[in-house]
Amino acid sequence: MTRFRTPNFxxxxxxxxxxxxxxxxxxxxxxxxxxxxxxVCWPDFPAEGSSADVVFFDADNGFDGLFPWAxxxxxxxxxxxxxxxxxxxxxWALAQGIASHVVKPVQSSGVFSALVIAxxxxxxxxxxxxxxxxxxxxxxxxxxxxxxVVNLMQLGLLDEDTAFSCLRSAAMxxxxxxxxxxxRLDADRLAQLIRxxxxxxxxxxx
Amino acid sequence: MRREIPLGLLYSVTGTYGAIGRDALxxxxxxxxxxxxxxxxxxxxxxxxxxxxxxxxSYHRMSEAMLREQGCRHVVGTITSIGRKEVIxxxxxxxxxxxxxxPYEGFEACENVIYTGAAPNQxxxxxxxxLIPTYGNRVYLTxxxxxWGWETNRIARELVLATKGEILGERYLPLDDxxxxxxxxxxxxxxxxxxxxxxxxxxSYAFLQAYHQLGLKDAxxxxxxxxxVSCDLTECELADIGFEAAAGHLCSAVYFExxxxxxxxxxxxxxxxxxxADRPLSAFLxxxxxxxxxxxxxxxxxxxxxxxxxxxxxxxxxxDTAQGPITIDAKTNHAALIPHLGxxxxxxxxxxxxxxESPVPADPxxxxxxxxxxxxxxxxxxxxxxxxxxxxx
Numbered sequence: 001m002t003r004f005r006t007p008n009f010x011x012x013x014x015x016x017x018x019x020x021x022x023x024x025x026x027x028x029x030x031x032x033x034x035x036x037x038x039x040v041c042w043p044d045f046p047a048e049g050s051s052a053d054v055v056f057f058d059a060d061n062g063f064d065g066l067f068p069w070a071x072x073x074x075x076x077x078x079x080x081x082x083x084x085x086x087x088x089x090x091x092w093a094l095a096q097g098i099a100s101h102v103v104k105p106v107q108s109s110g111v112f113s114a115l116v117i118a119x120x121x122x123x124x125x126x127x128x129x130x131x132x133x134x135x136x137x138x139x140x141x142x143x144x145x146x147x148x149v150v151n152l153m154q155l156g157l158l159d160e161d162t163a164f165s166c167l168r169s170a171a172m173x174x175x176x177x178x179x180x181x182x183x184r185l186d187a188d189r190l191a192q193l194i195r196x197x198x199x200x201x202x203x204x205x206x
Numbered sequence: 207m208r209r210e211i212p213l214g215l216l217y218s219v220t221g222t223y224g225a226i227g228r229d230a231l232x233x234x235x236x237x238x239x240x241x242x243x244x245x246x247x248x249x250x251x252x253x254x255x256x257x258x259x260x261x262x263x264s265y266h267r268m269s270e271a272m273l274r275e276q277g278c279r280h281v282v283g284t285i286t287s288i289g290r291k292e293v294i295x296x297x298x299x300x301x302x303x304x305x306x307x308x309p310y311e312g313f314e315a316c317e318n319v320i321y322t323g324a325a326p327n328q329x330x331x332x333x334x335x336x337l338i339p340t341y342g343n344r345v346y347l348t349x350x351x352x353x354w355g356w357e358t359n360r361i362a363r364e365l366v367l368a369t370k371g372e373i374l375g376e377r378y379l380p381l382d383d384x385x386x387x388x389x390x391x392x393x394x395x396x397x398x399x400x401x402x403x404x405x406x407x408x409x410s411y412a413f414l415q416a417y418h419q420l421g422l423k424d425a426x427x428x429x430x431x432x433x434x435v436s437c438d439l440t441e442c443e444l445a446d447i448g449f450e451a452a453a454g455h456l457c458s459a460v461y462f463e464x465x466x467x468x469x470x471x472x473x474x475x476x477x478x479x480x481x482x483a484d485r486p487l488s489a490f491l492x493x494x495x496x497x498x499x500x501x502x503x504x505x506x507x508x509x510x511x512x513x514x515x516x517x518x519x520x521x522x523x524x525x526d527t528a529q530g531p532i533t534i535d536a537k538t539n540h541a542a543l544i545p546h547l548g549x550x551x552x553x554x555x556x557x558x559x560x561x562x563e564s565p566v567p568a569d570p571x572x573x574x575x576x577x578x579x580x581x582x583x584x585x586x587x588x589x590x591x592x593x594x595x596x597x598x599x
Contacts, residue, residue: 006364010573026317033315033538035573107298108316112571 007116010035012053017066018042018081019058023106027056027081030111052076054118056102059093060084072097077122079114081106099125141179148182148190156194166197211511213238213251213501214272216283216293221260222382222407226285226490229442230307231255233494234282236480241502248506251498254278258289260381265292273300279511280305282497286406287311287353294319303513305501307493309438309460311357312570318513320520321540322497322532323489324460325568326361327575329437332545333458334365335580336560337435339587342399343371348389348413349404351378358404358437361572368577369584374398379405384412390420397426400456403436410439411447418451429454441486444554453552460543461489461529462556473528486554489529496527500534531565540568 014031018024019042028038039046042058045068049055057066059080067074072095080093083104093101099118102110145167152163170193171181215234217227235253242250254276258264265284272278273296281297282305284290290306297304297318304316309324345366349355355378363373374396377389386409393401405413417434421427435456441463444452463474463486473492477485500520505511507519521536530544542565548556569575 005577006361006572006575008573008575029537030315033573034571109294109314112313 007112007119008035009053009115011037013037013039013051015046015049015052015055016040016081017045017055017057017062019061023081023104026108027102027106027111030106030108034112034115050075054079054115056081057096059089059098059101060104062092062096067096071095077118079118097125138177138179141183144182144185145179148185151190152193152197155190156197158197162197166193208245208247209249210252211249211280211505212254212272212276212278213498214269214276214278214281214283215253215255216258216265216269216272216281217255218258218260218285218289220257222409223260223285225407225442225446226308226440227257229440229488229490230283230285230494232481233491233496234498236476237495237498237502240476241498247502249502249511251502262288262292265289266296269293269296270300273297273302279303279513280501280516282307282494282501284308290319301513303516305497307490307497309489311354311361312572313357315538315540315570317539319539320497320500320517320534321538321568321570322493322500322534322543323541324437324458324543324545325540325570326358327569327572328460328543328545328566329458330358330361331365331575331580332560332562332566333435333437333456333547334362335583335587336547337400337456338366338369338371338584341433343369343584344374344397344399345371346374346393346396346398346401347376347404348401349376349378350406350409351380354406354438355404359402362402364577365580368581370581379409381409382407383409386413386416389413390416393417394420394424394427398432400432401434403434403439406438408446410436411443414447414455415451418448429456440488440490441555442488442490444486444550449552449554452550455550456559457548457550457556459489459546459548459556461492462546462548462558463487464555464558465529465546467528467530469526470528487528492528496525496529496532499527500525500532533565535567538568538570540570542567 014036016024016027016038020040024040028040031038043066050068054077056079060083074097077099078096080098080101081104082101099121100114102114148167149160149163152158152166153160167182168178171178174181215231217231218224219227219231238251238253241247254272256268258268269281272281279302281302284293284306285308287310293304294316302318304319306319307322309329312326343366347359347362349359359376366373375392403410403413414434433454433456437458439457440459474487477487503523504516504520508515520534525532533542535542544565545562546558547560548558551557
């Protein structure tokens, strides 16, 4: 198990997308205490803003088109600054893909935990997205697997389970996924597999 | 005409950690009497003192009564982090200022709190930077079952693991529980290089007494070889432990009775006059005393007890105290303090082993902490004996 390390935000850059107020001052001070640099702006998202490490935004007055990216595709964790708890506002904030939130009026407590939770959620979502994309790609190659199993069954006179495990162990030998193996499988390699398989079969029967 | 300012004093002087509360309160009252006697000062204080008796449910009610009914804008008090966290929402609600003088586990910088006790970079970091090269990095962790113990032990674990050391065990007792037998048995079996004691009050006393018995039985557990180390144990509790049982163990603190400066000598005289020559001085006695003087000077400087002007006045001053010069950082509301390492002697006091050259600013969120750099520092100290703490004796 990897141990929980003291979270550290030293040197990170935060954007506070909110009308400048006592609350944004309080939030900026707390972020500076954590060793971060801070930029307060509203309503225009800064030109270089996409490289920020975290964005706090006004969920009470936020509107579509506030961010320069497609909805839900923020390249950094988003933290909602929530005053209103109206369902419509919460729905809009959720649609942006928030990683955590801070309740207004902002106090010095709550900011650190919002950052830690946002960073953790953002990383988890990123990992999940990568896994999802990988699985989706594998799923897209599923017809190749079916084709390879059917060919092996017909040409090698094997049952379904044997054909599949033969493909799987060949893919493992090459350290690639079974989908990738099957999508690359040509007639020569198929013939080779059948020869190996029948030799193994004879050896067992001897 | 001097203006009388109501001042809340919220210390548990009874209950499990009553010894700490009595020291903090006595220090505060000593300063308060001094200020009230001094006719040249523009203000005097009216003490509004309440004793929650270590009962967590009383903090909320008592602090609210101070602020709402007695008109206090400043409250000096709370011992444990549970107590402080209980009071902070009330303090924020009335926009008052809490003065907190104890060492704590950090990760807080409330705008309505002034922290004059040590943060982790002022207690456990310098302590471990010395202990690991000296005794080793196979460590046993103990604590009372609440956030002080949990979090200080978590930091300790991070420090030990950064140096590729090993945590041999981590055990907790409920507040007031003195059933330390299991811990002692485990320590006896595992033979750690040192033991971090984050137990408080009676649990801590019982542990040190039982460890002393273990040392009498087996010299392998004498403090010179395997010390018990603490970040919050001071002179005021040594009598409760017993001088013999406590002797030889190590503590980190921002003040020890033997700190060598003229104001500390003066403080000794004042305490002797008021409480007698056998009253030990502690970081809590001196901390309570210093806090009241800081409040008085900041209020005088601001010309009001409203908290914003008081804070601004506070941030610009350097306070000469018995524990050395104190400044409060406007960015964190925390004090810069001088970490010391002391070894308990058999006369109910500490021999100062090491002390930092100058006050160390608090880093409550450990922003400047880097486990890798810590491991390197410890590695260097192991080979050449260097330390950022200066050798005193």
